[in-house]
Amino acid sequence: xxxxxxxxxxxxxxxxxxxxxxxxxxxxxxxxxxxxxxxxxxxxxxxxxxxxxxxxxxxxxxxxxxxxxxxxxxxxxxxxxxxxxxxxxxxxxxxxxxxxxxxxxxxxxxxxxx
Numbered sequence: 036x037x038x039x040x041x042x043x044x045x046x047x048x049x050x051x052x053x054x055x056x057x058x059x060x061x062x063x064x065x066x067x068x069x070x071x072x073x074x075x076x077x078x079x080x081x082x083x084x085x086x087x088x089x090x091x092x093x094x095x096x097x098x099x100x101x102x103x104x105x106x107x108x109x110x111x112x113x114x115x116x117x118x119x120x121x122x123x124x125x126x127x128x129x130x131x132x133x134x135x136x137x138x139x140x141x142x143x144x145x146x147x148x149x
Contacts, residue, residue, distance in 0.1 A: 037108045050104040063095060092130050109135050 036042045056062045065086040067079050074082070090096070093114070106112050117129035 046104055046107050049107055050100050053103045054099050062099065063090065092127065111135065 037046055054062050057064075065083060067074065067082065093102075095102070102112060113133040113135075114130040115133055116127045117131060119125050119128055
């Protein structure tokens with residue numbers, strides 16, 4: 036359906052409507068509810084910093100529109116975590132988008148079955 040210009044236009048409009056910047060230039064915020072959590076200020080700051088790192092890993096500032104549109108077209112999005120085998124303590128250092136045509140082979144790579 037996305038190959039038809041009219042449908043593609045609608046998908047682009049929907050994807051564009053999902054992303055809005057506020058007065059500070061941010062378009063995604065992590066809000067930690069004060070009523071529902073007993074987190075210290077240090078823990079809240081750590082969580083906010085990890086969220087910013089997450090945003091940078093997925094390059095959401097530049098790729099948000101394309102990711103939303105791809106999700107609207109395909110109905111799912113998958114990423115592969117990139118970890119440095121020599122320094123696993125660094126955790127996830129990057130992510131790589133996986134096209135939908137690779138899902139089946141990745142799921143079946145170990146046992147050949149679903």
